[in-house]
Amino acid sequence: MTKTPSCCRAGRVIDFLGFRRRSAILNFGEGQLKLYYYKSALGNFGDDLNGWLWETLLPGFFDEDDSVRFSGIGTIINTDMPSAKKWIVFGSGIGYGYPPAGFGDADWKIICVRGPLSARVLGLNESQFITDGAAFLNTLAEFKPLAEHERAGTIFILHHNALKQGDWEKSCQQAGITMVSPRGEARAVIQKIRHAKLVLADAMHAAIIADAMRVPWVPMVTSSQINTFNGLTVRKPFVLPTFPP
Incomplete structure (x- = not known):
């Protein structure tokens, strides 16, 4: 069976965010939506970007x-x-616990x-x-992918849960690479990914965003807290190579 490339799937979503977005989202006959996402007390860029990305993509949809x-x-x-009276799921994943009743x-x-x-796992078909x-992110002007000659460094x-488990800053200095904290401000972390030559991705969204920015990335696992199911979920749909040539 022929698989639909992830680039084509993404095209369907871009179309959804365009001229069809209002009928596709708001066909419940309801008003606006309340955004739901995980909020870490110490910050985590992959979650925190929810706070501004959706309002940028779908202005005026949320209250x-x-x-x-x-x-x-x-x-x-x-x-x-x-x-909630109604739920809309758009691009979320499962990996910690069971789905709600x-x-x-x-x-x-x-x-x-x-x-x-x-x-x-959720019993959905492939089209879902x-x-x-x-x-x-790469549909926004400030996060357009850069040409290779405009990027530098690893x-x-x-x-974010692995920060307390080692002296990562010192290890990165010894290896000659730059450590970027996942607790940094989301836009700043994304720009560091966008400007890098290579991303070593222990954080799942480091890999996802690197792929969106067309930056080569290598998956890493630093501790038993890393959910390998999430990593496989991320890598399986992608058709682009994860390793640099």
């Missing part, structure tokens, strides 16, 4: 009325999701999940996965 919720970027499909019934609109493994919502981005 604080929690009757209709929008599940955004992150591994957030689980029993921690709060109750009633997931996929009439109160849920599953536009897409992050990847084929999330779709399989595309990729992570962070892939839309950076290492840890999973």
Whole structure:
């Protein structure tokens, strides 16, 4: 069976965000949406970008009325999701725990999940996965991919839970690479990825964003806290090589 390349899947979403977006999202006959995503007390760029990316892509769609919720970027499909009259899922993944009760019934609109493994676990068909919502970053002028001659250096981005487990700054200095903290301001971290020649990606969204920026990346696993299911979910849909030539 022929697989649909991730670039074509992403094209479907770009179209969705264009002229068809209002009818596709708001066909519940409801008003605006309340954005739902994980918020780390110490910060994590892959989650924090939800706070401004969706409002940039879909201005005026969001408010604080929690009757209709929008599940955004992150591994957030689980029993921690709060109750709502309606749920819209767009590019979220599963990987920590079980889906909430009633997931996929009439109160849920599953536009897409992050990847084929999330779709399989959730009992969805192949047409219901595309990729992570962070892939839309390269549709914004400030995050357009750079030519290779405009990029330089190798950076290492840890999973945010791994920061306390070693002297990573010293290790990176000894290796001659630049450590980028996942707790940094999201736009600043994304720009560091965009300007790098190579990304060593312990953080899942370091890999996703590097791919969106057409920056070569190498997957890393630094601790047992890393969810390898998430890593496989990210890599499986991509058709671009992850390693530099």
